[in-house]
Amino acid sequence: MTATVTEHDEKYHGLTAEQIEKLGEELDAIRQRVIADLGETDAAYLRKVVTTQRKLEIAGRALFYLPVVGWVPAVACLSVSKILDNMEIGHNVMHGQYDFLGDPAFNSRMFDWDTVCPGEQWKYSHNYIHHTFTNIVGKDRDVGYGILRMDPEQKWHPYYLGNPLYAFLLMTFFEWGVALHDLEVENIVSGKRKLADNKPLYPGLMRKIRKQALKDYVLFPALTGPLFPLTFAGNAVANLVRNVWAFNIIFCGHFPAGVASFSEEETENETRGHWYLRQMLGSANIKGSKLMHVMSGNLSHQIEHHLFPDLPARRYPEIAGEVQEICERYGLPYNTGRLSQQLFSVFRKIVRYSFPGGTAKVSPVRGPGSVTEDSLAA
Amino acid sequence: MSALISPPAPSGAVGRLLRSRLAAALATPHTVDRYLERFNPMWAAHEVRARIVSVHRETAGQDTAPVATLTLQPTSTWRGHRAGQHVLVGVELPGSAKRLTRAFSISSAASAPGEQITLTIRAHDEGQVSSYLVREAQPGTILHLSQAQGEFTLVESPATPTNNHLLFITGGSGITPAMSMVRTLLRDGYDGRAGRKVTFLHFARSPEDQIFAEELAGIAAADNDVTVHLRHGDQVFSEFELRRLVPDHRNTDTWLCGPAGLVDLVRDAYTDGEGELSPRLRMEFFKPAVARTAQPGETVEGEVSFTRSGKSAAATGASLLEQAEELGLKPEFGCRMGICFSCTRTKTAGTVRNVLTGEESSLPDEEIRICVTSAAGDCHIDL
Numbered sequence: 001m002t003a004t005v006t007e008h009d010e011k012y013h014g015l016t017a018e019q020i021e022k023l024g025e026e027l028d029a030i031r032q033r034v035i036a037d038l039g040e041t042d043a044a045y046l047r048k049v050v051t052t053q054r055k056l057e058i059a060g061r062a063l064f065y066l067p068v069v070g071w072v073p074a075v076a077c078l079s080v081s082k083i084l085d086n087m088e089i090g091h092n093v094m095h096g097q098y099d100f101l102g103d104p105a106f107n108s109r110m111f112d113w114d115t116v117c118p119g120e121q122w123k124y125s126h127n128y129i130h131h132t133f134t135n136i137v138g139k140d141r142d143v144g145y146g147i148l149r150m151d152p153e154q155k156w157h158p159y160y161l162g163n164p165l166y167a168f169l170l171m172t173f174f175e176w177g178v179a180l181h182d183l184e185v186e187n188i189v190s191g192k193r194k195l196a197d198n199k200p201l202y203p204g205l206m207r208k209i210r211k212q213a214l215k216d217y218v219l220f221p222a223l224t225g226p227l228f229p230l231t232f233a234g235n236a237v238a239n240l241v242r243n244v245w246a247f248n249i250i251f252c253g254h255f256p257a258g259v260a261s262f263s264e265e266e267t268e269n270e271t272r273g274h275w276y277l278r279q280m281l282g283s284a285n286i287k288g289s290k291l292m293h294v295m296s297g298n299l300s301h302q303i304e305h306h307l308f309p310d311l312p313a314r315r316y317p318e319i320a321g322e323v324q325e326i327c328e329r330y331g332l333p334y335n336t337g338r339l340s341q342q343l344f345s346v347f348r349k350i351v352r353y354s355f356p357g358g359t360a361k362v363s364p365v366r367g368p369g370s371v372t373e374d375s376l377a378a
Numbered sequence: 379m380s381a382l383i384s385p386p387a388p389s390g391a392v393g394r395l396l397r398s399r400l401a402a403a404l405a406t407p408h409t410v411d412r413y414l415e416r417f418n419p420m421w422a423a424h425e426v427r428a429r430i431v432s433v434h435r436e437t438a439g440q441d442t443a444p445v446a447t448l449t450l451q452p453t454s455t456w457r458g459h460r461a462g463q464h465v466l467v468g469v470e471l472p473g474s475a476k477r478l479t480r481a482f483s484i485s486s487a488a489s490a491p492g493e494q495i496t497l498t499i500r501a502h503d504e505g506q507v508s509s510y511l512v513r514e515a516q517p518g519t520i521l522h523l524s525q526a527q528g529e530f531t532l533v534e535s536p537a538t539p540t541n542n543h544l545l546f547i548t549g550g551s552g553i554t555p556a557m558s559m560v561r562t563l564l565r566d567g568y569d570g571r572a573g574r575k576v577t578f579l580h581f582a583r584s585p586e587d588q589i590f591a592e593e594l595a596g597i598a599a600a601d602n603d604v605t606v607h608l609r610h611g612d613q614v615f616s617e618f619e620l621r622r623l624v625p626d627h628r629n630t631d632t633w634l635c636g637p638a639g640l641v642d643l644v645r646d647a648y649t650d651g652e653g654e655l656s657p658r659l660r661m662e663f664f665k666p667a668v669a670r671t672a673q674p675g676e677t678v679e680g681e682v683s684f685t686r687s688g689k690s691a692a693a694t695g696a697s698l699l700e701q702a703e704e705l706g707l708k709p710e711f712g713c714r715m716g717i718c719f720s721c722t723r724t725k726t727a728g729t730v731r732n733v734l735t736g737e738e739s740s741l742p743d744e745e746i747r748i749c750v751t752s753a754a755g756d757c758h759i760d761l
Contacts, residue, residue: 043475102477128712
């Protein structure tokens with residue numbers, strides 16, 4: 001990792017600066033085409049998902065009134081509702097994907113989602129930090145979430161022997177992990193951030209936690225009267241199901257084998273083309289059915305999402321073929337696999353990096369030799 | 379679900395429950411309206427929406443833009459309006475699904491909560507919203523409304539114990555707020571016997587282009603002490619004529635609404651020798667300053683105004699974020715490449731270009747990411 005990105009003759013991940021620029025232009029063209037085509041179908045799709053989510057939520061809340069027989073379907077409805085709210089609706093709306101509609105209900109600055117993390121704070125750590133500095137070790141705090149060791153570039157410490165345990169806890173309490181992510185506790189421990197820097201974050205965080213807890217753990221259970229404990233437990237399970245699912249989808253997006261990480265030095269003076277290249281090398285997809293894509297908020301197309309975070313996610317499947325074709329032409333990896341494959345790969349990494357050392361598995365970039373002018377002209 | 383046969387919006391006890399803190403806490407982090415709207419667009423606890431009841435063509439508009447009156451049934455959340463106020467109307471344009479929002483004066487008499495209102499709209503050539511509402515909107519269409527707003531209102535009523543003379547000077551579609559005021563007076567029992575005169579002076583391009591012609595003729599003919607003076611075509615406003623109609627106009631309560639040219643002339647007529655504008659003149663105009671658009675390849679000419687801070691600079695072609703920073707402003711920003719939306723601000727007027735797509739836009743009140751947007755002419759940014 002010594003290549004500097006400014007020198008023309010040197011290659012970066014197997015590509016010359018000129019080739020990287022061309023790559024960027026090709027991706028910009030895809031982006032342009034999709035933007036020009038945005039309209040009623042995207043609005044209709046979003047409204048349909050929202051209507052489905054609202055109906056499931058209402059059905060879930062209502063089914064808790066049926067003791068015994070109602071509990072399992074109630075939890076199922078509420079879990080799916082929370083997953084849709086967080087992933088296909090919340091994550092995507094808060095990326096500004098539907099700002100073009102001009103509807104305040106789906107405006108990135110006004111929307112908030114059904115988790116304890118305030119949308120406002122998440123947008124800073126996710127939309128800005130994670131999507132700008134994707135997989136740059138030391139800058140992108142989603143690499144290990146400040147808790148895990150997920151990359152050989154992160155210095156080993158005996159603390160990391162607990163990697164699998166921390167991952168399990170993060171999965172279980174994922175919404176809390178996301179909520180506390182902005183407080184950058186690890187940076188406070190290491191002295192990079194002052195405790196006082198967090199002060200402005202507390203009121204918003206407390207307000208959101210209070211509202212979420214009041215709804216799920218006091219009001220809705222209380223409304224079911226004597227069934228309070230069952231409803232309380234059901235709401236907790238629904239939150240848990242959402243946490244487990246969201247954690248797994250998100251970890252499959254960036255941590256399977258073959259995903260590259262970057263250093264701050266090599267990403268200085270990046271061009272738009274370099275940024276695109278980093279997004280491609282730093283993300284991974286999950287193969288699956290249409291239902292699987294919807295339930296993951298189309299983050300099963302993490303590569304496309306990272307290239308075009310502000311395009312409506314429902315467009316990712318339709319451009320995935322083209323993106324993959326571009327990757328092939330440029331000799332770049334297009335990291336994809338079934339959910340079980342990607343999960344196993346992530347799990348292995350979590351266990352491996354709990355021990356010292358570890359080498360970054362060289363990404364299967366085919367290098368300069370395999371990329372010819374002819375193939376680029378295609 | 380047809381909006382035409384939908385039940386009325388919940389009011390009374392149900393309405394109170396839906397507006398309660400309990401309902402808000404149960405719906406969190408969304409609002410109660412976000413649930414209701416999924417089931418029926420006319421159900422609302424806080425927001426205002428309206429169903430178009432009928433569309434009435436006012437003028438054919440062979441040489442000029444056609445005008446139509448829309449009768450709207452608002453949701454029960456509508457708090458009513460005072461004569462002369464306007465509403466923001468949000469319309470989802472077919473084909474793009476984009477919601478555009480524009481201000482229109484209410485032309486009907488003052489309304490009570492939940493009551494029907496009318497908007498009388500001219501289809502401007504460049505106005506996507508006005509064109510859609512006049513030419514395409516059908517009964518049953520749902521519009522998004524704000525509550526009534528604006529201070530250009532009638533303070534007089536038949537019950538007001540004064541004998542003020544009221545004067546309305548309007549041009550083109552500027553007639554609508556004045557019409558709302560006159561209709562309110564007449565509906566509420568104004569008959570002129572209290573010794574209060576109303577003078578209505580209106581300028582239209584041609585007799586064919588005259589809105590409300592029949593109704594105005596009726597008002598003029600009735601014995602109600604309302605005098606109507608219609609001027610068409612070349613008969614432009616003159617102070618001389620005004621002095622003849624209303625000798626003491628500078629000391630008469632006057633409501634003025636019309637195009638820029640008319641407004642300038644009337645303002646002059648209400649300015650005395652020392653340059654003081656009469657405080658009795660009230661004005662309203664909606665149209666923002668029209669900005670010139672740079673042609674592709676042409677160097678950008680124009681002024682970028684950051685309206686909140688009051689700073690401005692010549693457009694340089696640099697991003698608006700950079701231009702703001704050069705002026706010493708510190709707007710919030712993130713990625714500086716258009717992906718994170720941290721720097722989103724409202725462009726209130728003017729023309730801008732998205733540097734990523736090259737797309738230019740002159741829409742008013744548009745949200746833009748200032749890190750990837752540059753000025754393409756004069757523009758106003760809410761910063």
